[in-house]
Amino acid sequence: MIRFLIFLILAYAAFRVVKAVVWPKEKIIRGPDGGVIDEMVQDPYCKTYIPKREAVRKIIGGETYSFCSEECAKKFESQKGS
Ligand SMILES: [Zn+2]
Known part of the structure; x- marks a missing residue:
């Protein structure tokens, strides 16, 4: 019994x-806020809203x-120059 415990x-x-x-790891794949699946994010280039989990994330x-x-x-990225 003790062994079992x-x-x-x-x-x-x-x-x-x-x-x-x-x-x-799972969080990183799904998004930075803990994987809220239906959260929408805005594309800063074309202003379209996309589900966060499907968004292409880039660090610019x-x-x-x-x-x-x-x-x-x-x-x-090219518009931003840098
Ligand atoms: Zn876009």
């Missing part, structure tokens, strides 16, 4: 470690922007 504690600890390692000049497509990202 120790196993449970270890399993829980392992679960927490795995969760801590896996979950932030130290700021993160969300675009509807790679094309808009490139156009916006």
Whole structure:
């Protein structure tokens, strides 16, 4: 019985470690605010609203922007100059 309890504690600890390692990756894929699936973001180039999880994210000049497509990202970047 004690062995079983120790196993449970270890399993829980392992679960927490795995969760801590896996979950932030998931967040990064889905968006910076914790993966709110239906949140909409605006493309700063064409002004279209797109679901955050489908947006093309680019870091331009130290700021993160969300675009509807790679094309808009490139156009916006060249428009910004730098
Ligand atoms: Zn666009």
